[in-house]
């Protein structure tokens with residue numbers, strides 16, 4: 001369910017950004033008639049896509065164990081860019097329209113960062129708990145029970161130490177491999193944390 005939602009969310013965001021991009025280019029290049037006809041033709045699809053992107057976004061947010069600060073900034077940027085875009089396109093104000101598009105792109109970049117911070121990128125964290133909360137809780141939840149994106153409930157895992165460490169290193173189905181993200185010592189630390197703090201709790 002959550003995976004489907006995430007994919008629908010990405011799809012809506014991409015379609016939304018594409019429609020937006022075309023409109024911004026048309027406005028910037030003074031093709032007003034083309035812009036008007038494009039606006040008319042994409043009105044309904046744009047409404048569907050924006051609704052889809054908001055609805056799936058809100059659903060996904062309710063699935064997160066905690067809302068990262070970066071996500072709040074991202075949402076604020078998206079929310080701010082919408083009235084700017086409406087006014088910008090209506091008044092054919094190039095500066096407003098481009099600024100609004102710029103905000104959408106920045107929030108896109110932030111979304112990427114939220115994900116990297118949660119699921120990839122180099123980690124400086126040393127304690128198993130910190131690594132877990134940084135990289136794993138997005139899907140598994142702080143207590144291991146969340147199950148987002150089809151993640152297994154870690155509190156009931158039957159795997160032994162090596163089994164857990166192997167899944168972290170190799171990944172499995174919906175879970176990426178962490179062998180290029182975490183060092184062996186970090187995988188060890190997070191494995192021990194799962195065993196001592198989450199398993200059987």
Ligand code: HEC
Nearest residue numbers: 119135136139149150151152157158164167172173174175
């Ligand atoms: C993108 C979501 C996601 C992230 C992030 C993630 N996992 Fe998973 N994890 C999964 C999924 C999905 C499975 C189930 C894989 C399967 O068996 O099909 C899983 C399974 C596991 C299992 C096996 C549990 C069992 O009993 O079979 C362990 C252990 C585990 N994850 C640990 C971690 C650790 C540690 C991290 C952080 C370094 C992490 N996961 C990050 C999605 C994720």
